[in-house]
Amino acid sequence: DVTYGWWVGNSVVTNKSSRFIGSHVAHTGLICFAAGANTLWELARYNPDIPMGHQGMVSIPHLASLGIGFDQAGAWTGQDIAFIGIFHLICSFVYALAGLLHSVVFSEDTQNSSGLWADDRPEHRQASRYKLEWDNPDNQTFILGHHLIFFGVACIWFVEWARIHGIYDPAIGAVRQVEYNLNLTNIWNHQFDFLSIDSLEDVMGGHAFLAFVEITGGAFHIATKQTGEYTEFKGKNILSAEAVLSWSLAGIG
Numbered sequence: 708d709v710t711y712g713w714w715v716g717n718s719v720v721t722n723k724s725s726r727f728i729g730s731h732v733a734h735t736g737l738i739c740f741a742a743g744a745n746t747l748w749e750l751a752r753y754n755p756d757i758p759m760g761h762q763g764m765v766s767i768p769h770l771a772s773l774g775i776g777f778d779q780a781g782a783w784t785g786q787d788i789a790f791i792g793i794f795h796l797i798c799s800f801v802y803a804l805a806g807l808l809h810s811v812v813f814s815e816d817t818q819n820s821s822g823l824w825a826d827d828r829p830e831h832r833q834a835s836r837y838k839l840e841w842d843n844p845d846n847q848t849f850i851l852g853h854h855l856i857f858f859g860v861a862c863i864w865f866v867e868w869a870r871i872h873g874i875y876d877p878a879i880g881a882v883r884q885v886e887y888n889l890n891l892t893n894i895w896n897h898q899f900d901f902l903s904i905d906s907l908e909d910v911m912g913g914h915a916f917l918a919f920v921e922i923t924g925g926a927f928h929i930a931t932k933q934t935g936e937y938t939e940f941k942g943k944n945i946l947s948a949e950a951v952l953s954w955s956l957a958g959i960g
Contacts (some may be wrong), residue, residue: 729809736802742766743795746788755783766792774873774882781881845932852928859921862914869911876907887911 746766753759759768767788770776776788868874869885876883888908894916897904904910 733806
């Protein structure tokens with residue numbers, strides 16, 4: 708029962724849940740392929756004697772900020788960069804295969820058809836809980852909760868990577884390990900002046916706090932049902948607000 712125009716994104720996959728999944732997996736595969744291919748292309752032409760900014764690079768500078776490809780003194784080693792590029796290419800092939808399976812082999816709607824792998828087995832009834840239903844407030848808060856937990860886990864990974872492996876510190880021009888500073892007063896104050904933060908410890912502290920908030924909020928959304936009056940557009944606003952909230956909280960770091 709489509710209530711919006713054909714030009715609106717994802718309208719062509721209405722009631723085609725498997726096609727919807729396939730298109731998103733294929734999109735992920737394209738992004739992964741671009742990241743891997745660009746990393747290898749930059750690695751093949753990188754000259755450590757010339758600043759990265761003068762070589763028009765994107766991928767290697769991001770890896771360098773995470774302390775990858777350089778030693779603790781900031782000298783170029785190239786270690787693990789080729790592996791990361793190749794790993795992304797391999798993952799893109801896996802995503803492409805999954806996208807083709809959902810687009811060509813599997814049933815169009817895994818919840819409402821009798822085709823391949825669309826029966827009434829318990830695992831498929833469980834999967835149907837993740838099907839977007841704009842008019843179902845409990846469905847919206849359930850999906851939102853899982854998204855928030857994934858964001859929180861990503862923040863934990865970033866904080867632990869900086870603590871154990873180390874990240875690049877532009878103030879000293881080298882890679883160093885960073886212990887997070889979980890000072891709630893600083894975190895609260897920095898939400899108004901986050902552009903002026905000059906301490907990596909405070910940055911990691913903000914991400915640690917963000918991980919706690921997102922995982923706690925995610926668990927709350929999964930365990931509870933929608934509260935308050937539910938309107939036609941509230942479901943869309945819930946998932947849209949998720950992105951805004953995540954970026955806002957990230958600014959605290």
